[in-house]
Amino acid sequence: MAHHRDLRITAMLFVAGAAFIGAAGADETCNSPYISKLIKGQEDFVYVWALGVEGLGDGSDKLVTVDVNPKSKSYGKVIHMVSTGARVEAHHMGFTDDRRQIWAGGLADNRIWVFDIATDPAKPKIVRTIADLGDKSGYLGPHTYYAMPGRMLVQALSNVKDKGGVTGMALYNNKGQFIASYAMPTQGGGDGYGYDLAVNPKKNVLLTSSFAGYANYMRPLGELVKDGEAMKKFGNTMVAWDLKAMKPKKIFSVPGAPLEIRWSLNPKDNWAITATALTAKLWLVKQDGKGEWTAGEVGTIGDPAKIPLPVDISITRDGRGLWVNTFMDGKTRYFDLSNPEAPKQTYEKATGKQVNMISQSWDGKRVYITSSLLANWDKGGADNEQFLRGFAWDGKELVQKFEVDFTKEKLGRAHHMKLGSKALHGT
């Protein structure tokens, strides 16, 4: 319960104007546009990147395969797991552009594990460990893995020098060889912080968001929220980059730690949306009539005074709907984005005592939710549920279809998800 009390303290601090938080993102409608193989039918697997818990199972971070095909005998069951042998705050992962591999890493470390998911999609295996991120770039805590043609653009959260929030991106080729690094801007209004990145190739725009560094995200939450100086060290910016040149073009003031970035996949649209964790707002980044990129607040998520803490969002394939998970109240909300300038919440449901990531199938009929935010920030006691839950969505109601209890199965804390398919790889 200690964690629970901490969160209440945090809430009070937030109301008083303090700030905190951070989390993650991605799914079938939110992949890099350079990934051409999307699963547009029934997915077979959900890969869950899980944080190891000391004393639970092997205690290691691991990639867990869950069978999610309703026609399978092992539907809703864990069918495979591969441990890294390390416990480094496993967080996010991403497909390579050919979708043959998953790159995954932890925020407490600089290693990146590369899993082969093509040879046997049910049984990923580690084929490479990349360990030179810190040496080559000076960055720490790889977070977002974004497929570029033949390459992977990795957004880090921190740096090896002072473990603060000033960081950057590192570019690797698909063989795991370092190519270049790009610092987040610290001039012209930039705070140097990083979190997520997302590309619009047609417009030659890369958008980045901002969170916090190792010194903050690895501290116990109760301790952090009492440190006034540390609480000032959260990102308040987004950056529009010239993608081709990989140079910052415009810096937006977006207070409150903007996290996941989702471009609308509708070819007629020309905007991206994000949620700010600390201030519980939806922000729209769009190109105005003069071709200038702008960012503006367009909506509120729950009651910001109660700190719902939006931690992940998932956009529908037509850009007309947005799922939002809020960690504190364990709610999953749906927003109608028919007018992206004025999102309207049309549904909400408590899907757990704590919820973090949310991923949907391409057709939007299946929604998957996990529970863990960060090892030191998850709730305590009975509220520390650790799960993958699968839901059916008919446009009106989320109906739970299965649950994998990650504590009972001795797997750890369930965090990021990616969908898998046998058919994509001819198996």
Place this chain on the structure above:
Amino acid sequence: MIRALALLAGALAAPAPLAHHPEPLPALEYAPPPPGSYVLHRIMRAPDGPVLGLDGRSRPLSRYTRGQITLLGFIYTTCVDPEGCPLAYRVFDALKEAIVANTALHAKVRFVTLSFDPARDTPEAMRHYAGSRAVDKGGGLRWYFLTTGSARALMPLVEGFGQDVRVTVDRSSGRPRRELSHVLKVFLIDRAGDVREIYSSNFLHPQVVLNDIETLLMEER
């Protein structure tokens, strides 16, 4: 360069006379950064291995990827995916017109079209596919059409470039049809044989490629 871009604009507005697919390429929705204002990093070494020219003779691929700036694309001659090989062809055609019209680029750039279907794309099939494109008309740009003698010879090249290829069977027409599923990638290779850009279908545009070629040439000045 400006002249080349002007000609390129014309080529895009009016489809190239040799194009297999005469519909114009979509307009670029942004102003790309000027040549030389950005860096094209060395992504990886271009792989090497034996390939077959239209005359059926075996030569190392490096003969076609060193000494000049090379634009290399994988194709298979029976591909009908509009976002795949046909798109690459249209872009290559538009680029060829622009390069031929700009003498400053003559003898500095080559195109390579390499089949990843050695079973069907024999040198003879490639000759038929290439048509007049493979004929050196003295326009300052050579376009090579290559294939390999076997899957064993092909695979190191495919894997070396990171060109994903998968054999699928399309049964939608009632008769099983073997198809090669792939993600379109086109590779820009510098004189030394290093891959400097990899284009996919959503940003493979002649103007962008031309700027990149000019950027590589500016490195040498």
